[in-house]
Amino acid sequence: MDERIREHAAVLIDWSARVEPDDDVVVSVGPDAHELAVAVAEQLGERGANLLATYGSGEITRAYLDAHDGEFEEPVHERALLEETDVYLSLGGGRNTSAMADVPGEVRRGYRNTRKAVRETRYDTRWVSTVHPTRSLAQQANMSYEAYREFAYDAILRDWESLAEEMGRLKTLFDDGSEVRIVSQGTDLTMRIDGRTAVNSAASVAYDSHNLPSGEVFTAPYGTEGEIAFDVPMTIRGETIENVRLEFEGGEVVDHDAERGAAVIGDVLETDAGARRLGELGVGMNRGIDRYTDNILFDEKMGETVHLALGRAYDACLPDGESGNDSAVHVDLIADVGEESRLEIDGEVIQRNGSFRWEDGFEARQ
Amino acid sequence: MDERIREHAAVLIDWSARVEPDDDVVVSVGPDAHELAVAVAEQLGERGANLLATYGSGEITRAYLDAHDGEFEEPVHERALLEETDVYLSLGGGRNTSAMADVPGEVRRGYRNTRKAVRETRYDTRWVSTVHPTRSLAQQANMSYEAYREFAYDAILRDWESLAEEMGRLKTLFDDGSEVRIVSQGTDLTMRIDGRTAVNSAASVAYDSHNLPSGEVFTAPYGTEGEIAFDVPMTIRGETIENVRLEFEGGEVVDHDAERGAAVIGDVLETDAGARRLGELGVGMNRGIDRYTDNILFDEKMGETVHLALGRAYDACLPDGESGNDSAVHVDLIADVGEESRLEIDGEVIQRNGSFRWEDGFEARQ
Known part of the structure; x- marks a missing residue:
């Protein structure tokens, strides 16, 4: 077994899920994630946790749904x-991402x-989603299996403790700030963030x-004004x-276009009232992710990018008991901010051309 | 998909498990049983049952057990x-039967x-064990994948209704009988069966x-006397x-030997007091199983064989509330009765040289 599979399992169990002895653990195994599952089983055994493996297969779900009359009952x-x-x-890790x-x-x-x-019961557990690098994911990324x-x-085997510390700086700035501005080619967008928690x-x-890899700081913005171009x-x-390209007035999308896929964006925007407002502003800070691979688990955490989601906001960003923007959708869109870009909080430049102000090279990249 | 996979799924769901709409179904999927699982999912969807797939992998269990300190907790x-x-x-269906x-x-x-x-909670469900024919099972059987x-x-796609009817005849004879005698080369064994239910x-x-395939009639004998040779x-x-070769006196094994594996038989016999007595007499009646494949799910149902198990008896064979022979083991041994053999109940020949008395050719095979 590739030693990195064992390291992946260790990060997942210890850093991500904080597994303790006697925990009752469910491991959902994708059809091609078998090797990672073996490594996870080994380490759950070592820690004295209980293990039940379930089988997460898109082909099985498809076969089931395809044959069903659509009158579903809750699986008690x-x-x-x-x-x-x-x-x-x-x-995660199947044989066909289009299954x-x-x-x-x-x-x-x-x-x-x-x-x-x-789903809500699952969200009440210490849940973590990760993927085993498979040939199917390599294909989706337009990469060879080896390179993928x-x-x-x-992306996965980071020094998470030190990244958490760095991301903590941005979180503090967001938590203390009132307004975020993103300026880039085709982009000049402002959002309110006061009262929100990153x-x-x-x-x-x-x-x-709850994602491995992760590496982003996100909050729930409102009152969005201006326009933004998503080039990823x-x-x-x-x-x-x-x-x-989206244009906002009074927090809502008032105009949109796209070089490809404009109709899909139009459909998303028409889902419900909340789909025209932002649910998330996220800043990707995982520099292990240096390219787009057509997998949101990775793409939205890419260093030197920001992403905005149309639709539902996460409760974690709102004051206790309050809910933010509500919608049936949550659709992320990603913009590269590595060049000719800046991110400001209350008029102060926090990130310029991909470098944060606490990083070496921040001044040089002006 | 090979149409027989769908037929297998249909027999499993309709004949074997009697699935009804709204049933909550768990499907345990072996690593190489994916195709059968897809067919089962399709048909569970069609019938409106709920599906949760679990992953049954010997490699995962091995990794878990190998790393564990042995102080297990119940998986609540x-x-x-x-x-x-x-x-x-x-x-069932893995990649290595020796995993x-x-x-x-x-x-x-x-x-x-x-x-x-x-385990006992599982036995309280409508449970059925089957296997998807895999390369690993073919190898265990010393057969090509195609032939396997x-x-x-x-073995699996029988006319189960008519086989059930035929097996009902033998069950009635066992239920009404008091003593079974098996005579063959190296075998002359008598067992009491009065008070027992087949x-x-x-x-x-x-x-x-609870097995697919099945095709046997079994009961819980006692008071065994004589000797028997197991040639499968x-x-x-x-x-x-x-x-x-086992020799019985007063219901207990008093002597044993074997051409190969005598030590293992010795170990089994020494497990506990119940391991020296019989827990089961079974008569294989599935003529779709015409050869030995080193898989007890199939072998013990082979037509023209009988099997005896050392150890634990099944409660279903005992009067309500009573338990039969108790032991930590249940080890089946199989004898061919296709030639120079007869099975008698209370002195009457029921099967001769593999043919039952209700079959064409019974007289001719005298």
Whole structure:
């Protein structure tokens, strides 16, 4: 076994999920994530936790949904399992990222709605999602398998403690600030952030962060004004999206276009009232992620990028008991801020051309 | 997809497990049983049952056990799942039937003991075990993959209703009888069966039968006298066993030998007092199984064989509330009765040289 698989498992179990002896752990295993699952099992055994492996296969879900009449019932047994689960580790990695491409959106939504309590019960556990680098993910990234593995482990095997400390600086600035401004080519956007709390997403449940890799600081903005160009491509609902431009007035999108995929963005915006407002402003700070791979788990954490999400805000960013922007969707769009760009909080430049003000080279990059 | 995979799934769901709409179903998927799992998912969707897939991997269990200190705790979450489960379908099929070969027996036993409540909760569901024909099972059978698939589907895709009817005849004879005698080369054995109930194991929970394939009638004998030679080879605890001979007096083994594997048989017999007595007499009646494949799920159901198990008896064969022979082990041994053999109940010949008395050719085979 590649020693990095064991290191990945160790980061997941110790840093991310904070597994303790006697924890009841569910490990969801993707069809091609077997090797990572073996490494995770080994380390769960070592720590004296209990292990139940589930099988997360898009092909199985597709076959099930395709044959179903759409009158779904809540899976009571799955909820019972999760109610007694302390830690839920999702090891993604299938053989085809398009395995569910032909399941109609309506069927997916019906299934998803029936599973709301199951999902919320899972969110009450110490849950972490990661992926095992597979050939299918390499293909999605337009990379060789060998190169993709290098990429993925660079992203996953970080010095998380020191990244958490660095990200803590930006979190403090966000928490103390009132207004964020992003200026770049085609972009001049301001958002209110006062009263909101930023999340230092350091790939650990101890930081309210549930992705491995992670490496972003995000908050829930409001009162957005101006325009922004998103130059990092994405796949949304199976469609390629390129160079989206959004224009905001009074917190809402009032105009949009795109070089590719404008219709998908239009559909997203028409979902509901909340889909026209922002749910998230995130700043990617994982410098192990140095390229776009068409996988949001990685892309949105890429160093020298910011992302904004149309739709639902995370409660963690709101004052206790309050909810932020509500919507059925949460669609991230990503902008490169590595060149001719600056991020300001209350008029003060925090990041310029990709460098933060506490980094060497910040002055030089003016 | 090979249409036989869909037929296998249909037999499993409809004939074996009697799945109904809204059933909460757990499907345990072996690493190479993915295709069967897809077919099962399709048909569970069609019937409107709920599906949770678990991952049954010997390599994961081995990694977990190998790293564990042996002080196991009960997996409360898994028990909670099974308490709300109506149907449990185990789809076996890994990549290596020896995946757990180096896990010490002591560790397995400790793990097994901690999982007693989990196991019993599973036995309270409509559970069925089957296997997807894999390359690893073909190898174990010393067969090509292509030939093994033909073999496996011949065994699985039977006319179960008519086999159940035929097996019902033998069950009635066992239920009404007092003494069974088996006579063959090297064998002259008598067992008491009065007061015991035979199980018509017709591969369906409706018949108290939990294996697919099945196709045997079994009961719980006692008071065994005489000797028997088992000429079908087996693998027990990783060792090849050939031509075991047992001698009984007053219901207990008083002498044993074997051409190969005598030491393993000796170990089994020394487990506890119950290991020296029989827990099961079974008659194989699945004529789709026409050869030995070193897989007890198939071998013990082979037409024209009988098997005896040292150790634990099944409660289903005993009067309500009574338990039969008790032991930590249940080890099956198989004898060919296709030639120069007869099975008698109370002095009447029921099967001669492999043919039952209700079959064409019974007289001719005298």
